[in-house]
Amino acid sequence: MPRSSSSWEGSEALWITAAGWASAAKRKFGNAIVVTSDRIAEPSEVWNYPLNQKSGRQVAKRRYSYFPSFCRTLFNDLVVCKNLMDWKLLKSDLLQGKNPAFVWEKHDLFFGPGKKLSQKLNVPLISYVHAPVVWEASKWGVKRYWWGKWLERLEAQSLRKADLVAVVSEEVKEKVMTMGVAEEKILISPMAVEPQLFSENKQLSQEINEAYKLKDKFVIGWTGSFRKFHGLDHVIKAFKKVSDKHPHTILMLVGDGAERQNSERLVKKLGIHDKVIFTGRLKFLEIPQYISLFDVAVVSARSGEGFHYSPLKLREYMAAGKAVLAPNAGEIPSTFQDEQNVKLFNAGNIESLKNGMLFLIENDDKKQEIAQNGKQKILGSGTWEQELEKAMNFLDI
Structure with a gap:
């Protein structure tokens, strides 16, 4: 997962998806781990993510709300970018002595560490796409103005590097194809259940x-x-x-x-x-x-x-x-x-x-x-x- 274990509050379905895939992988292959920018977890631990919610969070949100919406969006994007630049966990011997079958990564706004890790381990990368981030946010009225098209190009580059792009619906498949992802690399993989x-x-x-x-x-x-x-x-x-x-x-x-x-x-x-x-x-x-x-x-x-x-x-x-x-x-x-x-x-x-x-x-x-x-x-x-x-x-x- 390309962010920290405390990310995506209010979007817990993203963590449930990761926990579901990891739990299934552990049963099939005997072991699986979920790696975030701040910790490594067993699949069973991830069902109740996000973690570490701070008591002052709501106060900070209220203060933050006084800024124009495009400022809030730009700031959030910059924070996501900064956090993705330093993945200390991947600099360690994360999977020393292991023989993983694949790397699974939740698609995000910027390049995650998944491709580098899959190349290092010489295994396929599955990019799981609930929806392209810029495209989905625009549906909910989030405007990115001058930097939105640039971010979507980055999203497209990231998706094209995956060996398999798993999408949740036909509409999402059609969208990622317009972003240059070859149809033969796309699998419709809807949300599932444990x-x-x-x-x-x-x-x-x-x-x-x-x-x-x-x-x-x-x-x-x-x-x-x-x-x-x-x-x-x-x-x-x-x-x-x-x-x-x-x-x-x-x-x-x-x-x-x-x-x-x-x-x-x-x-x-x-x-x-x-x-x-x-x-x-x-x-x-x-x-x-x-x-x-x-x-x-x-x-x-x-x-x-x-x-x-x-x-x-x-x-x-x-x-x-x-x-x-x-x-x-x-x-x-x-x-x-x-x-x-x-x-x-x-x-x-x-x-x-x-x-x-x-x-x-x-x-x-x-x-x-x-x-x-x-x-x-x-x-x-x-x-x-x-x-x-x-x-x-x-x-x-």
């Missing part, structure tokens, strides 16, 4: 159930980071309509983020504060116990436009055996079948989202069928081991 993490711990789940008084309640749940593109205001508004018809329903929102206060204000305005639970930020390994209490699990999106990513939470919900309500956006409708292993709704349409919730509440047999089929699909084709095998076959390892 199934054993989502096996139910009944004792802990029961404690959570009692703490939130969920007995005889129908729980509609969501997990993630509170961000605008998730459209949680749509979820809350749709739930309001549902709860008016089915008073025994509860909405549980697991996570934290910039939009949480807006979500809490909306809940209060709609008069449903007694029906919506905000759990706050949880460690990743705690989240499966909360998901185990969901009757329906929601993947949300404000819009289907530009939906380029591969939803990690969708796979996790399915691995936990939950019926999933998801938008018909991006890779989802081509990967999953409506009313077979997922229930689809029109992204950005509150009425469609509401109807999806009602469908799963009022059709219990169908809900159970969707949940069972979804779990079977994920266990059959959606684990990190299976994604690793695809990459190994691609590289003929």
Whole structure:
């Protein structure tokens, strides 16, 4: 991973991806390590990254917010660049006496150390691309002005040096091809799941159930980071309509983020504060116990436009055996079948989202069928081991 173990707060899916690939590699090859700019870790340690969050971080963020957005972006880019220049861990005999099969690196804004390490060890380099950084940030409204095109050229050079570029979706594949990456070097490798993490711990789940008084309640749940593109205001508004018809329903929102206060204000305005639970930020390994209490699990999106990513939470919900309500956006409708292993709704349409919730509440047999089929699909084709095998076959390892 090209940054420190305390990086990517709010983007924990990046660490979960690294932990998933490393865990699968350890089972296949007998050993695997995750290297960051500040430490070396076992795969099992990485599930709860990032580490070392400083107490003054939020104060610093508030002070930093007074600067113009382009200044903040430029400063962040310079910090990332500086941190990548000094990888002391790679100057040591990191893998002395080892015989690694490959180097896996999460693609970042600047050249990471992966290529140098793979050349030193004479093994292939896999560059894993959730999305090209400049391109994805521009979708969320981040402007890099004069230096953006230069950074994207650096990204392209970095990707072209990899032996395999693993991307999460067809849209990301198309983008990296426009950056000069040959199609024969690209493998679509969507987000996956570690199934054993989502096996139910009944004792802990029961404690959570009692703490939130969920007995005889129908729980509609969501997990993630509170961000605008998730459209949680749509979820809350749709739930309001549902709860008016089915008073025994509860909405549980697991996570934290910039939009949480807006979500809490909306809940209060709609008069449903007694029906919506905000759990706050949880460690990743705690989240499966909360998901185990969901009757329906929601993947949300404000819009289907530009939906380029591969939803990690969708796979996790399915691995936990939950019926999933998801938008018909991006890779989802081509990967999953409506009313077979997922229930689809029109992204950005509150009425469609509401109807999806009602469908799963009022059709219990169908809900159970969707949940069972979804779990079977994920266990059959959606684990990190299976994604690793695809990459190994691609590289003929």
